[in-house]
Amino acid sequence: MSTRNPSRRAFIASLSAALVAGAAFAGAAAAAEKVKIGFFSPQTGFAASDGQAALHGAQIAVQFINGAGGVLGKEIELVSYDDASKPDQAANVAQKLTQSDKVTAAVSGSYSFLTRPAASIFQRAKTPLVTAYAVHPEITATGEYIFRTSVPAEVEGASAAWTISKLMKKKKVALVTMDNDAGVALADAFKRMADKAGLEIATEEKYSLQDKDLRPILNRIKGMGVDAIYANGFYAQAALLVNQRQELGMDTQIVGMEGFDSPKFLELAKPGAAEGTVITTALDRGSKNPVVQKFIAEYKKQFGLSADMVAASSFDAVTVLAEAIKRAGSTEADAIVKALHGIKGFDGVTTGPFQGFTEGGDVIKPVMIQQVKGDDFAHFAIIDDPEIMNLH
Amino acid sequence: MSLTVANILVTGCLYTLIAIGLTMVYGMLRVLHIVHAGVFAVGAMVGLLVFQALGAGFWLSLLAAMLASGVMGVAIYHLGYRWVLDAPRGTPLIVSIGLFIAVQSLLERPFLLGPDASSFDAPTGLSALEIGDFAMTSIQVTIVLSTAVVGLAVWYILARTRLGLGWRALSEDMNMARSLGVAAERAIAVNMFVGSAMAGLAGVLIAVYENAVYAHMGSVVAYKAFVVVVLGGLGSVPGAVAAAFVLATVEIGISTWLGSFFPRDAIGFAVLILILLFMPTGLMGKRLD
Numbered sequence: 191m192s193t194r195n196p197s198r199r200a201f202i203a204s205l206s207a208a209l210v211a212g213a214a215f216a217g218a219a220a221a222a223e224k225v226k227i228g229f230f231s232p233q234t235g236f237a238a239s240d241g242q243a244a245l246h247g248a249q250i251a252v253q254f255i256n257g258a259g260g261v262l263g264k265e266i267e268l269v270s271y272d273d274a275s276k277p278d279q280a281a282n283v284a285q286k287l288t289q290s291d292k293v294t295a296a297v298s299g300s301y302s303f304l305t306r307p308a309a310s311i312f313q314r315a316k317t318p319l320v321t322a323y324a325v326h327p328e329i330t331a332t333g334e335y336i337f338r339t340s341v342p343a344e345v346e347g348a349s350a351a352w353t354i355s356k357l358m359k360k361k362k363v364a365l366v367t368m369d370n371d372a373g374v375a376l377a378d379a380f381k382r383m384a385d386k387a388g389l390e391i392a393t394e395e396k397y398s399l400q401d402k403d404l405r406p407i408l409n410r411i412k413g414m415g416v417d418a419i420y421a422n423g424f425y426a427q428a429a430l431l432v433n434q435r436q437e438l439g440m441d442t443q444i445v446g447m448e449g450f451d452s453p454k455f456l457e458l459a460k461p462g463a464a465e466g467t468v469i470t471t472a473l474d475r476g477s478k479n480p481v482v483q484k485f486i487a488e489y490k491k492q493f494g495l496s497a498d499m500v501a502a503s504s505f506d507a508v509t510v511l512a513e514a515i516k517r518a519g520s521t522e523a524d525a526i527v528k529a530l531h532g533i534k535g536f537d538g539v540t541t542g543p544f545q546g547f548t549e550g551g552d553v554i555k556p557v558m559i560q561q562v563k564g565d566d567f568a569h570f571a572i573i574d575d576p577e578i579m580n581l582h
Numbered sequence: 583m584s585l586t587v588a589n590i591l592v593t594g595c596l597y598t599l600i601a602i603g604l605t606m607v608y609g610m611l612r613v614l615h616i617v618h619a620g621v622f623a624v625g626a627m628v629g630l631l632v633f634q635a636l637g638a639g640f641w642l643s644l645l646a647a648m649l650a651s652g653v654m655g656v657a658i659y660h661l662g663y664r665w666v667l668d669a670p671r672g673t674p675l676i677v678s679i680g681l682f683i684a685v686q687s688l689l690e691r692p693f694l695l696g697p698d699a700s701s702f703d704a705p706t707g708l709s710a711l712e713i714g715d716f717a718m719t720s721i722q723v724t725i726v727l728s729t730a731v732v733g734l735a736v737w738y739i740l741a742r743t744r745l746g747l748g749w750r751a752l753s754e755d756m757n758m759a760r761s762l763g764v765a766a767e768r769a770i771a772v773n774m775f776v777g778s779a780m781a782g783l784a785g786v787l788i789a790v791y792e793n794a795v796y797a798h799m800g801s802v803v804a805y806k807a808f809v810v811v812v813l814g815g816l817g818s819v820p821g822a823v824a825a826a827f828v829l830a831t832v833e834i835g836i837s838t839w840l841g842s843f844f845p846r847d848a849i850g851f852a853v854l855i856l857i858l859l860f861m862p863t864g865l866m867g868k869r870l871d
Contacts, residue, residue, distance in 0.1 A: 234697070457701050
């Protein structure tokens, strides 16, 4: 016995040492444990350009938040996946984020047709999802866990009609509509507001994303004597549109949407072709809000590019989500949802100020109208009329 | 009206350039050469790189692009099709689709084109054209002239040279032509080179015309060019030329004069189905047994 006692004592001693060490290790792990926020955007495929800008914007948001002490005493970890510009892949990513990564909440840095299939999966998994810049109305209608920090198509489309009719005093407009979820939703909203404002719609022409030749559409419009064209599309379509308009010798005013808000649009536009183009967007580059200027400067420093609407919107979605987690004091989904609804008059964002969320999870905030001047976008107007901001 | 005519002419030329290479490959190898669309995109990229990095002018960039695309075509034959020509028909098709996906994914890497579209605003030096009401921009004139020159050259090779005779013999019956002494490997290599160089030419022309080079620029070409080739009759070069202009006229005519009630690509396929109903082998195709 006596021979075994010391060894047993040694065993117990080493066991307790291990337990203490283990507890210490667990304590360290708890301190290093992070709040996981999921993120998805197209890193490959035709939308990769916007998807990467979105990711960059989100990454800067995480740096700012962690630099200021994180949330709930922990750092935020961005768990990011590529949806490859494909709806089925977006759904897979949503499964992965909710089932295997078990993220606290997530942000969509993706387009409408990619966010829609993902949204229903987040809703079913009861994981809050904040959509950064997809405009389709159905997204937030998916359920109570789905939010959006950009204005929906209803507000953005109406703002364009308002700008053309009330600010530019034009009477007759032609629509050039991208034939997908976002394009059709924006055009429908535009038409409703045009009706109210007495703006005549001469024609609506649709094109698909595969179409590189918009000349037939422009040629048709040319003969109709319109004062303006309301066009929607992404930056590549925007460049095709202004280049081909120039080629056909037209000077009809073009009013576009936030998809045009990219330095790539200005780069792909031939000299002078984009000049004067007006867009409805979220980012006011000339804003006095220090968050805007800090974000723009940091973006330029890290990625060597001018920040655009997509990057700013993704920054905001992450920032607002983190703010909600802070206010909720918990990573519990229902508490976060409640906290999101409690956010009012928040201006820690680049595309604000956020007046708050509607019951349906859509943000109420002004729409920025910008105009191409030289090789950049400049302030044109801000639409904060409640009649438009509350169109939800 | 005159702007529309110019647009039809230019679009017809671009369809022609892409479709000729495709139909030549089909005629000889009986392969649906999907990766042709990848060659097209690589051509545009090489043109842009030579233009930007080496500061070459438009024409030198164009030449470099054609050369690179031609070599790529020959490589595709030697590394890909040659090994599966006797396999069931589906096999070379799968090889081709696989290569196309690989090329597109490669182009998308940051060290090549990356995810963004790049501007390719190269002045061609040719002057714009204005005859009365009819006007064409400099790049439009360049497209029409290049197509005319290259098209005539291909016609000359096909109709007047020994090489062209070899091509025609090989597409009639490859085994018979080989046993009668046609240098098949060499003829096929030249065929792939010429067809692919034309795809590269089209790539640069479209890139400058639309001021954009991007990894996925072959996506539409991958199916649109087949509409042209099938419409013309698989393997028929004059058929492909005729089909290119028929398709351009119908597509642009309908979307200009009737409006965009119907997606443009759908118009192309509707035309294809209609014509195949009445002419099952296409406009100028021969019966294949």
